[in-house]
Amino acid sequence: MPRSFIDAHVHLNTLSTEKMETALKNGVKFLSINTDIPFFESLESQEATIHKLQERYPDMIRYATSFDTRYWNTQQWLPHALEQLKRGISNGAVAVKIWKNIGMDAAIADSEGKFVMVDDARFDPLYQYLCDEGILLIGHQGEPRNCWLPLEEMTMNSDQEYFGSHPEYHMYKNADYPSYECQMMARDRVLEKYPDLKYVGLHLFSMEWNLKEVAKRLEKFPNTMTDLAERICHVQFQSMQDRESVREFFITYQDRIIYGSDVIDDGSRSPKALSQRFETLWKNHWKYFETEEEMVAPEFEGTFKGLGLPSEVVQKIFRENAKKTYNF
DSSP states (O other): OOSSEEEEEEEEOSOOSHHHHHHHHHTEEEEEEOOOOTTSOOHHHHHHHHHHHHHHSTTSEEEEEEOOOTTTTSTTHHHHHHHHHHHHHHTTOOEEEEOTHHHHOTTSBOTTSOBOOTTOGGGHHHHHHHHHHTOOEEEOOSOOGGGGSOGGGOSOHHHHHHHHHOGGGOGGGOTTSOOHHHHHHHHHHHHHHOTTOOEEEHHHHTOTTOHHHHHHHHHHOTTEEEEOTTTHHHHHHHHHHHHHHHHHHHHHTTTSEEOOOOOEESSSSOHHHHHHHHHHHHHHHHHHHHOOOEEEOTTSSSEEEOOOOOHHHHHIIIIIHHHHHTTO
């Protein structure tokens, strides 16, 4: 595992310190992403937690702020959302997060009860403000494409198990929700409308199933980056089928890809288990990108070979790109 890198996609929502000591031991810094998730604390509480961790561990954490839909469909919503963004940035946030609840939460609807997507005109003042101020937007729209496929067509065993046990979240069985394609097109329309918007398409632009589709977005939208959070197994699956194409993707876009584990620190794991989770992921992910060793992944069957990327490419993915994008 490399010395000194950045895990640029985590959710540090507790004050436990063992994870920080583990990061310190391994020379790791974090980007913690505050998100309007129902089972998270409020955005204000998430920010307070980060500030306390920053006080104890200076220069180890940057964070992204976000906005909620507390006053949706009222005149109070836009002023409230803008104030949340401005307060977060003034308090030290380096980016703003927009989450998949926009487009996938039935409660966020228009006057006719239809789902509101990220290209809805009501979000335009937020996007324009971010453009005018040069503030970075990071976006997670939709779910992995597997979510919209029948169980037997899903590429990941883990997805088959999860959606088989939770059919209420399986979009294949929820035809009244917007399609995967609608989610992606709405996101792309925002980037087309605001070409000056600085943007990171999280989770491989939510197009983890096909790196050629990710490459199309990176080519079409030159102000964008992407991250690998919670989608490296999908990359490994593709490299099992066509390793050279996957390797070429990372070499071609070495300046546009950011490493992240997407570990959620919400208290559900013990401090020791959480630290072990971080170290296991860091070690296995680095091994995949740096070496040519034969590997297996728990998410799917079969073996694949590490990409053996040049060291300078690995350093960009694991450190340099996050450093310049998130102001480390």
